[in-house]
Amino acid sequence: MVWVSIWKVVLVVSLALFAMLTIITTLLGAADIRRLFRRLNDEHDTPDR
Amino acid sequence: MNDAMTTAARTNFSAWDWAIVVAYLLISLAIGLYVKRYATTMTSYIAAGRGVGVWLGVATMSGTEMGLITVMYNAEKGFKGGFAAFHIGVLAGLVTLGVGLSGLIVGPLRELGVLTIPEYYERRFGRKTRVLGGVVLALGGILNMGLFLKVGSMFIVGVTGLSHAGWAVPLVMTGLLTLVLVYTVLGGMISVVVTDYVQFVVLSCGMLLATLLAISQLGWTTIFEEIQLQFGAGGFDPLASPAFGPEYVVWQAVLGLVGCAVWPTAIARVLAMESPTAVKRQFTWSSIAFAIRLIVPCFWGICAFVFVTRVVPELGPWFGVGEGELAAGQEPVSALYAMPIFMGRLLPVGILGLVSAAMIAAFMSTHDSYLLCWSSVIVQDIIAPLRREPLSIAARVRLTRLLIVLIGGYIWAWGLFYEGGDDIWDYMAITGAIYFTGAFALLIGGLYWRGASSSGAFCALLAGCSAVLGLGPIRSPVARWLLTLTDRPATQEAADTLLSSARVGLLSVAFTLTVFVVVSLLRPDNRSAATTAAAHRGE
Numbered sequence: 001m002v003w004v005s006i007w008k009v010v011l012v013v014s015l016a017l018f019a020m021l022t023i024i025t026t027l028l029g030a031a032d033i034r035r036l037f038r039r040l041n042d043e044h045d046t047p048d049r
Numbered sequence: 050m051n052d053a054m055t056t057a058a059r060t061n062f063s064a065w066d067w068a069i070v071v072a073y074l075l076i077s078l079a080i081g082l083y084v085k086r087y088a089t090t091m092t093s094y095i096a097a098g099r100g101v102g103v104w105l106g107v108a109t110m111s112g113t114e115m116g117l118i119t120v121m122y123n124a125e126k127g128f129k130g131g132f133a134a135f136h137i138g139v140l141a142g143l144v145t146l147g148v149g150l151s152g153l154i155v156g157p158l159r160e161l162g163v164l165t166i167p168e169y170y171e172r173r174f175g176r177k178t179r180v181l182g183g184v185v186l187a188l189g190g191i192l193n194m195g196l197f198l199k200v201g202s203m204f205i206v207g208v209t210g211l212s213h214a215g216w217a218v219p220l221v222m223t224g225l226l227t228l229v230l231v232y233t234v235l236g237g238m239i240s241v242v243v244t245d246y247v248q249f250v251v252l253s254c255g256m257l258l259a260t261l262l263a264i265s266q267l268g269w270t271t272i273f274e275e276i277q278l279q280f281g282a283g284g285f286d287p288l289a290s291p292a293f294g295p296e297y298v299v300w301q302a303v304l305g306l307v308g309c310a311v312w313p314t315a316i317a318r319v320l321a322m323e324s325p326t327a328v329k330r331q332f333t334w335s336s337i338a339f340a341i342r343l344i345v346p347c348f349w350g351i352c353a354f355v356f357v358t359r360v361v362p363e364l365g366p367w368f369g370v371g372e373g374e375l376a377a378g379q380e381p382v383s384a385l386y387a388m389p390i391f392m393g394r395l396l397p398v399g400i401l402g403l404v405s406a407a408m409i410a411a412f413m414s415t416h417d418s419y420l421l422c423w424s425s426v427i428v429q430d431i432i433a434p435l436r437r438e439p440l441s442i443a444a445r446v447r448l449t450r451l452l453i454v455l456i457g458g459y460i461w462a463w464g465l466f467y468e469g470g471d472d473i474w475d476y477m478a479i480t481g482a483i484y485f486t487g488a489f490a491l492l493i494g495g496l497y498w499r500g501a502s503s504s505g506a507f508c509a510l511l512a513g514c515s516a517v518l519g520l521g522p523i524r525s526p527v528a529r530w531l532l533t534l535t536d537r538p539a540t541q542e543a544a545d546t547l548l549s550s551a552r553v554g555l556l557s558v559a560f561t562l563t564v565f566v567v568v569s570l571l572r573p574d575n576r577s578a579a580t581t582a583a584a585h586r587g588e
Contacts, residue, residue: 001277003132003282004285011135011348014138014340015257018337021111021253021334022249024104025107025249025253028102029246029249031104032104035102036242
């Protein structure tokens, strides 16, 4: 049955991609947070737009 | 759930699991308090100073969109529709990928540098469109999140094995709401993106772990065989499934597009990104999470179904599946409880606490973003434009915080008192459509069609409210009335066939787009070309 095979592939590929995304986002997201805090510190006294 | 059901649904949740959950919640609260010092301006409070990088953007968007409500309604879809429900996630992922690659709507919107969608309405269509757009957005959005708190609490009650009769659900609702309110009110968007990051990490690990455990416990082949046995071909083919069908599939594609490119909480992430290029990359990568957030919980619902029919058949009658019947006086329970009970029985001590913390993380990351989004729209797009005197930054932040608390009070009350028969996903789709049908027309028309006029935009926003007809308590009587006009028997089944929520949603989208185009052509805006040019210059 075609649909069974399609959903099996979808599930396996989705889980693999999700695991990869989790690892990448965890590492690079932490760097982004540090950058965000530096930027907010620098702009602390800048007037609001 | 009465006593017999509570006994059958007993879970592995222990004191260790409670400790893990409490520790996690305290860490989230501490983060909210720590970043409070950065929320000193309106831009930093509602757009994190527009300094969010790509990967933090992916984490915060994914954390927000993978809410506990998402997990619950997709599990419900999987439980009731089998693998055929996977089409919802696949379509959402593909559409989001298309938006990321093309930059449709989100690219030009970020270039303009607006803080909210109604602010764009004002630049393109004038102030009265902004105010009406703000009202429709806030009404549709707040109605949309009306059941979040209750459904999230049902997960916790189910997974911990508490009885939903009596105090448990209202007490959990109150505790969770209080926690979310505290750190959202204090930290604004900075607090939201940072906690979203933590929540994304915990949630992703928890989801992957739980999925692998579910497969190992039930068996990969068994899961597919059982769905084939119970549902037949309809358990896999969405076009042939009695729960879905071609009309429903088209509706899901529309929802996939508006969910990523028009929905305000997603757009709030767009507007907080550091550049339009970063926005496109954020959407391209987030397409994976947009698909996963629907596919994995749907798979859990399927596993819960297999668990109920194969492993614990005595639970079957409570959910209306398998063989056997309930005794006299026993009432069936919502299918929403099936997945948390399955998780509570499947996962060992410790892992259960981690997964529960992940789910609560999902709950919190959605609530904080939604609360902040609706309250900031009310302040920025309704109250501030209507005032003669300019509203100070401090007053805006103060008002936003007050509204967060008021909206929190509303969702607490709505969750306790609303009685509707729709699946949660269908309820959310229709309440969301009250806003997004009009917004979709205005954004597409405003950004890509020079002939779009202010009158067309105003009428389209009003026409979008027609989606409210899709809500169960309104749709059923209307469908029955239509049936009586045609002398057909006004049964519930005939009413549901005549006016499904998907059909009402699609008709509402078509009606709104037609109104927008026709009125724009009939009443063109003389300033249209100039305004478009000004808007694209960001003036």
